Amino acid sequence: MPLILISGYPSSGKTFRSLQLIDFFNRKITESDEPKVKRLKVHHIDDSSLGLSRDVYAASKPEKDARATFSSAIKRVLNRDAIVVADGMNYIKGFRYQLYCEAKAVETPNCVVHVGTPIDKCRELNDEVLKAGAGGYESEIFENLVFRYEEPNGMSRWDAPLFTVPCDDAKPPCEAIWEAMVGSDGRAKVVRPNAATVLKPASEQNYLYELDKTTSDVLAAIKTWQQDHPGEGGAEVKVSDAKQSIILPTTAPSLPQLQRLRRQFIGLNRQHSLSKSRIRDLFVDYLNDAFQS
Template sequence: MPATPPKPQLILISGYPSSGKTHRSHQLLTYFHHQIATSPDPKLQRLAIHHLNDQTLGLSRNVYAAARPEKDARATFSSAIKRALDPNTIVIADGMNYIKGFRYQLYCEAKAVQTPNCIVHVGTQPDKCRELNSAALQAGTGGYEPEVFENLVFRFEEPNGMNRWDAPLFAVPWDDVEPPCEAIWEAMVGGNAKVVKPHAATILKPATEQDYLYELDKTTSDVLNAIKTWQQDHPGEAGVAIKIPEAEREVELPATSPSLPQLQRLRRQFVGLNRQLSLSKGRIRDLFVDYLNDAFQS
């Protein structure tokens, strides 16, 4: 008998535009509803499923034509996922989820509530997606304008199961009749489901410490300044661990040394994730170093 799910479950659907993501989501919905309805476990029978995509959230495909509306749409999508992640709930997040940093952000959200999560990648190739997109436009049933379609394909960052935030990863080729529903069920709800332990940087706590936001901003800036100073003193060096003043851990630079804009982007992500929390001020530095090392391992 499957193990009783102790926490919500998050399934991220990923794929090129017009790849068939919603069709695959509905196949998962059908299978999961059947599993819940036929389970002898009363706790499993109480499971609810939330299917979220642009259509259910009232988002137009036109949002992808400009950077600001697209960013706002991702924020709406992310907020809807977080609201839906409550006990006894399976969330199927049916979007392109094409940005690696966005998938990492949702991975952190899942860790914060200790929920199993996975990626289902709809692996339809671009040429087939292009054909399906053109047919949908001609029929007036959907599709993206050609320029928007090509831009989204160009910017797509394919999931990699070697990354923690993209694992477990289930790929669904175009020719497959249906997704590996049984394997996904087992990974999320059944005997293979893992209760994810939250990273210290994602544990939700009320913001109570005085001057917390100031310390969050100052400490993360200090870490970036230390990295920048080291890079200036060691031009061309990479793939090494560098000591950060007052930090217990070292920053492990990747083989290609990160640029200042890349570091600033990671800092903004960390601050955004932890702005509403209250990390111990004495731990911010080490937790930010951990966050950078996680990101560099991708």
């Protein structure tokens, strides 16, 4: 059953919203007469339960290790009889995409719940907790996380369906989330994995070389087009041997932006092999999704 990603700024109330959802889910399971619903078990995954300090966000290496720990904990319990509430900032778009792939690989739906507390309110709440000595993020870490936060976008496959919870709402749209993820009779839509999301060990000869070379070739096609059409955006760039074209955003992406997207794609697919013949098409698809969000 579903993976529910909680996302929001630091100190936005993500755990509070997670516990509201968990209470609602447990009540629905208890009250249901449907066998498929009765056997569901709710799992709450958060930094605290994994023993992760908020100081891990002060440097890239411990933060990367923390994300790996968080992801591994989700994968251990994610199955068709589980509702997994992943209570973290989940602020990196590529990380949400990775977890979306994990959900599809076990044929279970997923959604994102965006805790929409404004930055100033989050900063105020964080300062109060810090002063009380009850946790919170150090000021520098807080501001850095806010700066790097990549807000969920329901137009992206991995962020859909997207449920936003304004800070003034008494509770999340629990019933709507339940219907979308579980269904009234426990027969929610079955998710079928596809070539883009099935995770399997890298096995094809020279796979990493092809992953690196093919993604470089796609960026080269974009750079060549930009050199021929300086300053233009919102155009269609044809890529040799790709089934579809790249649709550039209105504001043309810079080289550092393109390289960052390429590194994200390679990082997501380094350990689980795509068919070499599919790398080009899937990278084009990944770029188009990123440009639309």
